[in-house]
Amino acid sequence: MLFIRHFERFSERAYRQGKAGGYLHVYIGMEALAVGWLTQIRQGYDYVITAYRDHAHALLLGSDPVACMAEIMGRRGGLSRGKGGSMHLYDIPRGFFGGWGIVGGHTPLGAGLAFASKYRGEDRVTLNFLGDGAANAGVFFESLNMAALYEVPCIFIIENNEFAMGTRLEYHAADTELHKRGYPFGMKHERLDGMDLLQVRQDAKRIIDWVRENQKPYLVEVMTYRFVGHGAADNDQTLYRTKDEVESARQRDPIALLMDYLTSNNLMTREKIEAIDAETEAEAERVYEEADDSPHPDPSEVYDDVYSDMTPEVGH
Amino acid sequence: MPTIEMTYRDAVRQAMVEEMDANPDVFLMGEDIGRYRGTFRVTEGLYDKYGVEKNDFIVPGIARRVVDTPIVEPGIVGFAIGAAMVGLRPIVEMMTMSFSILALDQIINHAAKIHYMTAGQAKVPLVIRGPGGAANQLSAQHSHSVEGWYAHVPGLKVVAPATPACAKGLLRTAIRDDNPVIFTENPGLYGIKGDVPEDREFSIPFGKARIARQGTDLSLIAYSRMVHVCLAAAEQLAERGISAEVVDVRSLLPLDTETIFASVAKTHRAVVVYEDWKNGGYGAEIAARIAEECFDDLDAPVGRVGGLNVPMPYSRVLELECIPNADDVLAAVNKIA
Numbered sequence: 001m002l003f004i005r006h007f008e009r010f011s012e013r014a015y016r017q018g019k020a021g022g023y024l025h026v027y028i029g030m031e032a033l034a035v036g037w038l039t040q041i042r043q044g045y046d047y048v049i050t051a052y053r054d055h056a057h058a059l060l061l062g063s064d065p066v067a068c069m070a071e072i073m074g075r076r077g078g079l080s081r082g083k084g085g086s087m088h089l090y091d092i093p094r095g096f097f098g099g100w101g102i103v104g105g106h107t108p109l110g111a112g113l114a115f116a117s118k119y120r121g122e123d124r125v126t127l128n129f130l131g132d133g134a135a136n137a138g139v140f141f142e143s144l145n146m147a148a149l150y151e152v153p154c155i156f157i158i159e160n161n162e163f164a165m166g167t168r169l170e171y172h173a174a175d176t177e178l179h180k181r182g183y184p185f186g187m188k189h190e191r192l193d194g195m196d197l198l199q200v201r202q203d204a205k206r207i208i209d210w211v212r213e214n215q216k217p218y219l220v221e222v223m224t225y226r227f228v229g230h231g232a233a234d235n236d237q238t239l240y241r242t243k244d245e246v247e248s249a250r251q252r253d254p255i256a257l258l259m260d261y262l263t264s265n266n267l268m269t270r271e272k273i274e275a276i277d278a279e280t281e282a283e284a285e286r287v288y289e290e291a292d293d294s295p296h297p298d299p300s301e302v303y304d305d306v307y308s309d310m311t312p313e314v315g316h
Numbered sequence: 317m318p319t320i321e322m323t324y325r326d327a328v329r330q331a332m333v334e335e336m337d338a339n340p341d342v343f344l345m346g347e348d349i350g351r352y353r354g355t356f357r358v359t360e361g362l363y364d365k366y367g368v369e370k371n372d373f374i375v376p377g378i379a380r381r382v383v384d385t386p387i388v389e390p391g392i393v394g395f396a397i398g399a400a401m402v403g404l405r406p407i408v409e410m411m412t413m414s415f416s417i418l419a420l421d422q423i424i425n426h427a428a429k430i431h432y433m434t435a436g437q438a439k440v441p442l443v444i445r446g447p448g449g450a451a452n453q454l455s456a457q458h459s460h461s462v463e464g465w466y467a468h469v470p471g472l473k474v475v476a477p478a479t480p481a482c483a484k485g486l487l488r489t490a491i492r493d494d495n496p497v498i499f500t501e502n503p504g505l506y507g508i509k510g511d512v513p514e515d516r517e518f519s520i521p522f523g524k525a526r527i528a529r530q531g532t533d534l535s536l537i538a539y540s541r542m543v544h545v546c547l548a549a550a551e552q553l554a555e556r557g558i559s560a561e562v563v564d565v566r567s568l569l570p571l572d573t574e575t576i577f578a579s580v581a582k583t584h585r586a587v588v589v590y591e592d593w594k595n596g597g598y599g600a601e602i603a604a605r606i607a608e609e610c611f612d613d614l615d616a617p618v619g620r621v622g623g624l625n626v627p628m629p630y631s632r633v634l635e636l637e638c639i640p641n642a643d644d645v646l647a648a649v650n651k652i653a
């Protein structure tokens with residue numbers, strides 16, 4: 001969790017310093033959710049797919065942090081050699097299928113990944129992450145129906161951070177209990193906490209085991225909160241929330257919750273935690289510097305990989 | 317090469333059957349393609365051959381390799397993309413290509429971008445096929461020619477075969493291709509017959525046009541059903557002593573400009589014929605390429621015949637007015653002759 005938080009601070013720095021462009025969305029405040037779920041799967045075997053808020057997922061699946069940061073900076077050393085960017089991180093050999101920019105658009109892909117593993121008689125599980133805003137998309141409902149109809153081992157995980165960009169949950173969803181969207185499709189569904197890592201891990205394990213065993217889909221709504229703007233370009237949060245609201249949400253900062261647990265149960269001293277924090281921050285800084293050393297792509301690379309086997313018509 | 321006569325519909329089906337037999341990763345998805353045997357009967361018999369009764373369960377009642385889907389084009393295509401990203405080779409039947417418009421986001425924003433955005437980490441061996449173009453009084457929402465829209469998109473490949481042999485050979489290539497392919501079948505072609513090579517490996521590479529009729533005086537350039545319209549026009553021109561060459565483009569993306577340019581270099585005159593709306597259709601792209609590259613060869617401006625720029629009307633009289641026919645081609649030829 002600490003490494004993700006520091007990594008994300010450096011992602012934001014990359015944006016501020018003009019080393020990253022476009023849209024960039026960080027995971028600060030939501031760390032326990034991805035950590036809790038992605039530590040419970042069989043990494044490299046199970047499939048994971050998410051939207052554009054994807055840095056944490058890639059890091060947790062074991063992608064090289066330098067390659068992640070280099071991708072965010074659009075460099076040749078990036079996971080996609082600078083063709084994807086922050087919103088489009090992929091590490092297919094590690095089971096990470098992105099990294100998608102169209103709200104809700106990737107949700108049927110996740111169902112299709114799960115279909116493929118079932119088709120082949122494997123016991124993989126697919127984790128299909130999406131935002132609360134994405135939970136309104138028509139194609140998401142189509143995906144739920146197909147996943148339930150074909151009984152594919154796909155867990156839809158709504159990361160409910162209470163906002164779709166600048167629009168609060170109550171203003172975008174007629175029924176704010178998003179987990180109920182599994183009900184019409186006969187899918188098991190529940191609302192869970194996403195801040196207390198130990199609880200998240202327990203829930204995740206229980207549900208992942210059930211899905212692997214039963215090879216059927218599941219819908220969970222995990223309650224979380226983002227402590228920073230929607231994206232690096234979101235520079236006026238007063239338009240949709242107050243400082244007080246953010247402050248009170250920070251009372252359940254997932255990192256602080258874990259630290260309290262560790263110290264109050266005498267599992268780790270505060271000094272030790274602070275030392276780890278400092279080390280982790282230094283590591284994130286090293287990653288940042290190393291990524292920054294990666295060269296920009298050569299203009300000649302622009303035609304590479306449009307197709308697997310041919311080059312498009314060249315020239316303007 | 318021994319051949320056998322069959323319809324275009326049977327040729328499409330046979331390509332699918334042979335590829336499904338050869339490769340267990342190939343499967344079909346679509347609305348009413350299984351139990352109902354397909355709206356245009358293209359998938360007739362496949363549910364029985366590969367369906368649930370053949371121990372091919374995914375869940376009771378649902379076939380694994382001939383998947384009947386709900387009526388959700390974006391969902392179907394997205395689902396197929398996901399399966400393709402991990403190596404399955406889905407063939408999605410669109411009930412008509414007009415409905416693929418609902419799935420534009422999945423096709424353009426997703427399928428076409430994946431190989432590039434992942435820098436080659438993920439391939440999308442997906443075929444989307446189905447009838448495209450006007451049939452018989454299906455009116456404004458069911459008669460679209462959308463191949464030109466897709467041929468605009470880097471990352472997709474687009475083919476539009478005119479004969480049973482081309483349909484079979486190109487569909488095999490499409491199924492074996494590791495990139496998303498749009499395969500359009502004009503509904504007016506399903507019943508036509510032609511000789512098709514019997515060889516189970518017979519295939520036609522993408523990006524290779526075909527000379528459908530040799531000629532020396534002018535080039536008629538078309539794809540899909542318009543090839544037959546051009547052949548009829550060429551027949552009439554021959555009676556007037558004009559020798560027209562007919563180039564069947566077959567593959568829009570990649571486009572075989574070499575064959576097209578060679579024909580124009582020989583005949584010095586060209587008319588491009590397409591069923592899509594004339595305004596901004598793919599024929600305009602072909603015409604522009606000829607104008608750009610063959611200026612010195614041309615004895616006249618490049619002619620163009622396209623569908624009328626109106627929503628397709630229901631009345632058969634009005635519908636026939638919209639779809640280019642041999643007379644329209646002859647009129648365009650007269651303008652540049």
Ligand SMILES: Cc1ncc(C[n+]2csc(CCOP(=O)(O)OP(=O)(O)O)c2C)c(N)n1
Nearest residue numbers: 053101102103131132133134161163164165
């Ligand atoms: C189809 C589409 N419409 C609009 C957008 C612009 N957009 C990007 S993120 C976003 C909010 C999505 O919120 P949510 O699904 O809750 O995810 P979060 O950002 O909170 O993780 C919007 C409207 C988009 N990317 N795609």
Ligand SMILES: [Mg+2]
Nearest residue numbers: 131132163164
């Ligand atoms: Mg949200």
